[in-house]
Amino acid sequence: MTGFGRRLAGKLAMGLVMVWAVATFTFFLVRALPGNPGDVQYENYILMGMSPGQAQARVNAVYGFTSHEPLPRQYGGYLWQLAQGNLGQSTSYSGVPVAHIIGSALPWTVIPVLSGLIVSFLIGVAAGVVAAVKRSSRWGGLLSLSGSVVAGVPTFVVALLLLLVFHTEWHLLPFGGTSDYEAGWNAPYVGSVIEHAVLPVCTYALLSYGGWLLAMKSSVISVLGDDFILAAELRGITPVTRARYIGRNAILPLFTVLALSFGLMFGGSIFIENTFDYPGLGSLLLKAIGTRDYTLMSGAFLLITVAVIAANILADLCYTLIDPRVRR
């Protein structure tokens, strides 16, 4: 086995252990939450006009998917099913497979969050370099200030502001849902999906941009003070080559954060999805917690865990490619 193969195998094994540990932790954690799935629905049925007896009978029927076995046995069954790729059946969806529900919501988290992440990373990194290089100028100061300000503004404030301006007041962009057209691979549908994603993507990008800018600026300033830059300048390298040297070295710390962000995006962005009524994984997770849908909660947490671990492994492996020092 080559060195790369051994490294990959080791990381995969470690990843599996971490997935098991997190799956175990979340399994017991979600079941430790007070309340049970039937309680909330019982109350809803009462409010809908059912008698207590009817409401209880309906809860028994609809929430029959809630396991009443002892926890260790439930845990054993969960791991056994998980090993076979089965995430279980949702209680709040009366037995619909959790994988199906998550699969339905997944694209509507990946599309806006991934787009927002890429946009914010590209703009943030470029602005960070400028802010660092021109840190003594007015433009550098303004860029840094913009990063600090947007990084400090709460998500819901930015989301509500964009919603108010671009939807409610100016009627420029749509709000709610994912498209105005029936799904299909045609231009109107894809165009409408893009239109609907603009506000969530902009919100995410705007909020993340500040973090990337400040991190990149700090990293560039650190690299600017390195001896090898001074030596290179003394050798008379061109400004473009100098910028490449700085960029390649300064971006390394951000690369790990970017990889982890790719993993974390599967958790969705609850505030953004909620404000723009965008039906992604964040909204789904919120509903699962509210209804105490243990299997759905476990499934969603597991997806986030696996994604973060996979992204981490990928980042580690890619790091060896982009940073020769790690290969030594």
Add this chain to the structure above:
Amino acid sequence: MSRPKTLVAAVAAAVALTASSACSGSAKKINGGGSDGNVYTSIDANNPITAGAPMNPFNASPNTFLGYDQMQLGFDKKNPADPNDFFPGLAASWTATDTGLTVQLQPNAKWSDGTPVTLADIKTSVAVAYTQGLAGPSAATANPSAGSLEVSGVKDLGGGKIEFDEQPGVKNLYFTRLALSLTIVSDKVYGSQVPADVWTTIAAAQGPDANAAKAAITKLTTEGKALAAFAPAKDVSAGPFVIDHIDPGSAVMNRNPYFYDVKKIAPKQVVVRHFTGNEQIWSYMKAGELDSAPFTAMPTNVLNQVLGAGYTRMDSVSFVGASIAFNEKVAPFDKTAVRQALAYVIDRDAVTKVGEPVGGVPNAATTGLIKAQSDTFLSADQSAALNPYKPDPAKAAALLQSAGFKKDSSGQWHLPDGSAWKITLQAVNGFSDWISASAVIANELTGFGIPTTAAVTTDFATYKKEMGAGKYAFGWWLVALGPQTDKAYNRLYGSDDGFVYTNGQITHNDSGWEHTPETYAVNGQTVATGPLTAQLSVTPVADQKPIIAQLAAATNQELPVIQIWDYTRVQFTLNKRFTNFPKTGDEALLANPPGVWMMQGYVQNK
């Protein structure tokens, strides 16, 4: 291609796609909203769109919509004087008989595939109801006197007449309303999901052999699980609309050309939009995108914005009230004088103005019912005799002093044992009206000399669990859930208060969290609240007045809860694309979803 050129090309492609979405005619636009007057856009408050959920009304998160594609034999008018008063649905008319109910189906009742609604559909629907806890002994076991839909058979009398036979020996006052409220599904779609021997199992569940009945109920419930998860490939509806498709943000329904009264249905399409909370509904309304919208608790400034967007407000009675409940096991709330004193301190007008300024009316007098309902049952003299507990600090102070409380020099009240009296008022996260109102009440009580903290529980599941465990002594609670009076009083003197049914008899134990006494002494009479509540469920509405007079007087005197406001059902309509909406005062219509308005000839193209 160089990198900048690639980037430019990608941006150009995205812009072109976006632009083409506005001008292409080849794709089917679903969320018509602004431009197509024939598309009716709304929100189902009880049923947000849930991505991945089946088009199955029996699922806990169903993607079907009452009054549009989900049909019943009739639709409840929520008439407090007649619980069996319904709008026609798939049943054109009905007659209650000594042995059950005879229903005349609509002459042209058809499914969206063009086939007629038949006895097989009704029979399958009843069988499904048994597997879902919506009918049968499983419900009756829990509370026999409350009754459940006990159908022993469904027969075709010919000419579209269907007979529902009530189980011999059972006489349920609400048999008609329960039968008319059944969700009717297609036998072609759901028949295969119901076991062939289901009626044998139902008969066993209704039989005299207790063990066999129990086994049959378990069997029905087990069979119901698969049915609740069943995902039909397409919607087959007998309602005015049929689901075209569901996407994560909306359900799109086309007018059903086979609907029995299709000439009355003006919109060619209905779009029911997804929402996750009140704010989304407000945003849709501020932008004028909804043709009608359900009530959501909203502050006055939002109401003004909504009205400013062109919406018309329609108010109707909502049979539910907000109250503060006591755990009487916790001193000093076990003392009637203390509860009465608190009622005199809380200014319900002021609290409602902040907590529920749009959808609430300050409660007139705590009776266990909302005012609109208590006025139906109580005489003018009886209503006048109720104590309204108008804010009166002097009376509150006198009551506390009579109970042994003392006020110190700083104005703070002390318990009879001399210790300082502090109160925590519990509300639930997400219930914005309760939280806002808690702050006002806490201020009022603190100002009176009882330091009060407003606390919030993380969510309702936790609240319910902890309330049941006796963790809260003073917290918010919904009461007066009508229009059926037995249900309203069950909220106060039911299982939460330790009244349980054992072998058909009502008994009182310590299992609830309210811990009120088993009986009250009111005007020299003993009022047994639990048994009287149970009695309501087997007493015709016309004969309920004496029972309600006792329960209302007892509740008003003893205050197991302090009712703060009666909710008002506020709805909004936009007369921009459609006209002829119901108006304030059309109580029966406004108690139903817009699909029912349309069935009655309302909502026409503008």
